[in-house]
Amino acid sequence: MKTPGLRFLGIALVVLLGIWAGLKFHTVQRAPDAGVPVPAGMASAPNPAEPSELAAAPHPVIPAKLPDFSLQDLSGKPTSVDSWSGKSLVINFWATWCAPCRREIPLLKSLAADWAGRDLAIVGIAMDYPDKVRAFAAQFKIGYPVLIGEQDALDVAAKFGMTSPALPFTVFTDRRGEVVALFVGELHRPQADFILSEVQNLNDERIALPQARRAITEGLEAMADKHSG
Amino acid sequence: MRGGHYSAPMQRTHAPAFVGFFLIAALLGTAGTAYAKPWWMRGVDSNETDFLPPDVAFRVAARLDGNVVKVRWVIADGYYLYRQKIEVKAESPDLVVGSPALPPGVVKTDPYLGTQQVYMQQVEAVVPYSRIDAGAHPVQIKVTYQGCAEAGLCYPPITKVVFPTAGPSAVALSVPPYPWETIAIIGGACAFLLAGLVLRKGRKLDIPS
Numbered sequence: 001m002k003t004p005g006l007r008f009l010g011i012a013l014v015v016l017l018g019i020w021a022g023l024k025f026h027t028v029q030r031a032p033d034a035g036v037p038v039p040a041g042m043a044s045a046p047n048p049a050e051p052s053e054l055a056a057a058p059h060p061v062i063p064a065k066l067p068d069f070s071l072q073d074l075s076g077k078p079t080s081v082d083s084w085s086g087k088s089l090v091i092n093f094w095a096t097w098c099a100p101c102r103r104e105i106p107l108l109k110s111l112a113a114d115w116a117g118r119d120l121a122i123v124g125i126a127m128d129y130p131d132k133v134r135a136f137a138a139q140f141k142i143g144y145p146v147l148i149g150e151q152d153a154l155d156v157a158a159k160f161g162m163t164s165p166a167l168p169f170t171v172f173t174d175r176r177g178e179v180v181a182l183f184v185g186e187l188h189r190p191q192a193d194f195i196l197s198e199v200q201n202l203n204d205e206r207i208a209l210p211q212a213r214r215a216i217t218e219g220l221e222a223m224a225d226k227h228s229g
Numbered sequence: 230m231r232g233g234h235y236s237a238p239m240q241r242t243h244a245p246a247f248v249g250f251f252l253i254a255a256l257l258g259t260a261g262t263a264y265a266k267p268w269w270m271r272g273v274d275s276n277e278t279d280f281l282p283p284d285v286a287f288r289v290a291a292r293l294d295g296n297v298v299k300v301r302w303v304i305a306d307g308y309y310l311y312r313q314k315i316e317v318k319a320e321s322p323d324l325v326v327g328s329p330a331l332p333p334g335v336v337k338t339d340p341y342l343g344t345q346q347v348y349m350q351q352v353e354a355v356v357p358y359s360r361i362d363a364g365a366h367p368v369q370i371k372v373t374y375q376g377c378a379e380a381g382l383c384y385p386p387i388t389k390v391v392f393p394t395a396g397p398s399a400v401a402l403s404v405p406p407y408p409w410e411t412i413a414i415i416g417g418a419c420a421f422l423l424a425g426l427v428l429r430k431g432r433k434l435d436i437p438s
Contacts (some may be wrong), residue, residue, distance in 0.1 A: 100381035102341035186381025
């Protein structure tokens with residue numbers, strides 16, 4: 001630019017463009033979100049020692065401990081999560097209408113077979129109509145326990161911080177009932193094996209809970225980076 | 230020479246304000262990138278909030294156009310809606326709606342769910358309607374839809390009551406949400422670059438002769 005006046009005008013135009021575009025994007029992006037709860041799967045780490053921080057959090061958090069709940073099993077019998085007390089749990093939330101959930105079933109069956117006889121249980125929680133779940137479980141020969149619920153299953157999902165649930169999601173706990181990981185989306189074998197190896201380390205007291213949680217978070221992110229890279 | 234002396238102090242005086250504007254613009258621009266991060270793997274220690282809420286993944290709005298209601302969904306990149314899960318029903322008591330006319334979707338075959346038609350980016354349903362009491366009640370419709378993310382996540386069916394707007398297409402319908410992200414980022418980046426140049430030049434002019 002030849003003169004300061006022109007230079008200033010040019011800069012001012014670019015500044016205005018930047019501000020206008022930013023504000024426009026901000027408005028378009030934010031306006032429809034008003035009042036929409038953020039799903040809890042991405043919430044902060046459990047931190048019961050700082051209740052004020054939790055109260056100030058904009059969205060629900062994942063609980064530190066396995067919450068108490070009870071749902072009907074495939075036969076209609078009420079079943080409490082306490083039934084598996086003392087075991088590590090892989091709690092898989094799913095539905096028959098959800099394609100990635102259906103794709104996970106062979107993996108979960110395989111994990112159930114691999115860990116049979118050890119202190120780990122796979123439990124499915126179907127957020128669906130009981131007749132559909134029973135038919136699907138029979139068709140796919142699901143051998144691990146499956147609990148079923150509609151609103152009551154949504155309530156259980158909310159206890160895990162998933163107030164606006166998206167499926168599938170899978171909760172991993174250690175044998176003391178500490179929530180070690182909450183995995184949102186379709187689970188694959190490498191991730192499942194990795195998380196379970198950390199749960200095993202935790203159960204064998206080779207690592208402490210904070211280290212296990214951190215290792216899982218970092219390990220999964222490294223896997224994601226490798227996958228996307 | 231005089232111009233140089235005049236412009237240097239002026240730039241020095243206003244530079245912090247410019248940088249502030251640039252920072253705001255750039256921050257607003259980059260705020261949207263959080264939505265583009267991978268979200269499908271998380272441990273409990275993760276502190277990320279880049280999960281698309283269903284109402285952001287699938288934005289719905291409707292407008293009245295003659296004797297039809299046009300319901301449009303704007304679908305975020307990487308997400309899709311199932312054609313057969315879309316329903317539009319009357320909500321207000323005097324309203325009668327017909328079956329929604331939907332365009333053919335993209336055929337998606339999943340070995341575990343079979344073949345389905347899905348919509349990506351956006352879709353519009355055209356729904357004929359009539360009013361029994363000639364307008365004593367505001368038009369309200371109830372829409373149901375269900376969709377998933379390509380990366381392996383599905384949302385339960387969503388049901389919403391929508392108030393169609395009258396007349397031509399509303400801004401929310403006609404403006405796709407994501408191009409602004411690019412504009413904002415580029416605008417912010419240009420602003421930063423220029424701010425740097427201005428500050429550098431200002432410093433040079435500041436050197437006493």
